[in-house]
Amino acid sequence: MAQWQGQSRGTPLGYKIFLFLLNRVGVRAAYLLLIPVSLYYVLFVPKATKAIYYYFHNRLNYSPIRALLRTRLNFLVFGQTIVDKFAIMGGMKNAYSYEFDGEENLIEMANTTGGILIGAHMGNWDVASQFLNDIQKPFNIVMYENELESMKKLFDQALKEKKIKIIAIKQDLSHIFEIKKAFENKELLCFHGDRFLEGSKFIEVDFLGEKAKFPHGPFYLATKFKMPYSFVYAMKEPALHYHLYASKGKINTGSVEDLVEIYKTQLEEKVKKYPLQWFNYYQFWNH
Template sequence: MQDNKNWNELKEFKGGYYGLKIMLFIYNYGGRYIFSFVLIVVMFFYYLIAKKQRQYSREFLDAVNSTREKRGLKKLKLSTFAHFMSFGNMLIEKLRSWQGKLILGKDIVFKGDSEQAITKYNDNGRLLICSHFGDIEALRAIFTINSTYKINSIFYTDNAKNYNRFLKTISPNSNINIITTTSMGPDTAVMLKEKIDDRQIVAIAADRIPTTYNSNQNNRTCCVEFLGRKAKFPQGPFILASILKCPVVLVFGLKNPHTEIIDIVCIDFGEKLILDRKDKEVSLQNHIQRYAKKLEDLVIEYPYQWFNFFDFFKE
């Protein structure tokens, strides 16, 4: 998490591949409690020096409480340090999920009718729209360990190379395929359409704009209402959904602060996402605003699960 121009420059795993290996070593041989102690020390040190990230965290948490107040909900006592620690603790859950230590029904539960939403299209390829909100690795682990489903996860950053290398170390039998790209061009769309036709799953985050901006590519943005302010969201995932002509499901893995269990939230976004040919921009705006509203509904319930430590509302 650094203050750079592009979100892709925020190196959430600062030490790269070897940093991840050290984390895994401490977790495996020191246990969860030793790992947690080391994590507290590391996150406290980072909290002291990360002035910009503290500011962005505070702005976001204030926006959450402002939105809760407008909705007639009780304001929460929100701490920026607790926000940072939530990010650190999420790393533990990532390790546990890929090691197969999270048990469905015990450590992970489907919230409400989420299981029906995610299994409704089991006979089809489908697009999962994710975000940097919560720990989606929990759901990926459910799909990829002891499963015939193949997940193709799209990353808009080269930082994914270290992550993919680490993933193969910790979970060599994983069925996940990480696709690194800087923009969503025609070639990428054709490749993904082939995977959907083969009944595979494609996962893409829809809360961060691509690393390379080009108005001629499908990586333009829409400015929509989010937490009472204007925020930019990428058009690419929604254009991709319209091209793939497949079911779309929003997925989130959110740690419940009361039960310490990961709530899997799946929202059926539609059997197909159709764009109006006559007014494509308005159609895109409506779909993205609908996504932002669903995201906001969950964010105000799980504010510490928001892991976009940059100026999200920057014009």
């Protein structure tokens, strides 16, 4: 089975330090600590730095200096989204403001057919559910086991309270039955649509001017089971504000490839609007 080979470098101790700061001092204190921490990542995680620099310089056509500065900022904003995740899931939601374009789309799906929500490694989409008070059904977030394990432990209590279920894609195929059950219960299933893993099926499309691989699975499930799909984002904006987006639920009547094309087109729009919040820290394009 294909597996995510990337590393989650944050340690439980690191997370606990941030949690301590969050609880005792507040969000902005945790943000301050991120300044040296994010610089460390820029300097000592060269693969990630190179990947993000490539994105800014080669795909968004920023000058070398601007691309470098933006790379530094990208790491900082990524850290802030993680802090926000802890804060929001830990019960500090009221410290944040938010606006929601398309909340009614998710409510409609949740109350009728269920559906597939496709996000990306952009912004902080897994906190979106925390701002949805009118949806009683659980959100099933489907993720690769290696990618989520350390976070899951820390979020466990919050996940139980907030009606979030994480479905880990595992070797033992237990995820199949959880996904099937969610379908049968007409629940919402959330996937990242932008992370292709070596060894798994992919669909290659032109993304920001260069070929890139997108995962086959989420788009296949939406198409095959004729489930309404919605593209969802929770983008960070200044002053502890989030802008959430959910497109109207639609059923794909075309091919899986057609759906990937639709996805990548709107993803390009979001990337251009929020360039600092692209968080795929690996060689995304086929260069």
